Amino acid sequence: xxxxxxxxxxxxxxxxxxxxxxxxxxxxxxxxxxxxxxxxxxxxxxxxxxxxxxxxxxxxxxxxxxxxxxxxxxxxxxxxxxxxx
Numbered sequence: 481x482x483x484x485x486x487x488x489x490x491x492x493x494x495x496x497x498x499x500x501x502x503x504x505x506x507x508x509x510x511x512x513x514x515x516x517x518x519x520x521x522x523x524x525x526x527x528x529x530x531x532x533x534x535x536x537x538x539x540x541x542x543x544x545x546x547x548x549x550x551x552x553x554x555x556x557x558x559x560x561x562x563x564x565x
Contacts, residue, residue: 481533481560486553493528494549497521507553510546519543525552535559 487507495502498517511517511525522543530537533556540555 481557483553483557486529486533486556487549489532490525490529490549490552493525494521497524505549507549510548513546514548522547529556533560535563 488502491502491505494500494505494511494515494517498515498521500515505515509515511522512519517525523541526537526541529535529552535556537555537559540559
């Protein structure tokens with residue numbers, strides 16, 4: 481899976497949930513701090529990605545730590561690499 485595809489999935493999911501334009505979401509925007517997502521939205525993004533990419537992300541979800549599109553993309557890529565090896 482391509483990093484850019486993963487980023488687009490994350491942005492699309494966030495945009496749909498928050499009623500924002502996907503192009504208004506930057507790679508470094510923090511879900512809570514910059515975009516105003518609440519904890520339920522953040523969990524939903526993780527669950528959507530977990531299902532789409534068939535990786536376990538629940539062990540990576542810490543609502544006390546800032547998460548951005550790039551951070552979540554890195555987590556998913558790492559999980560996919562672990563799964564492939």
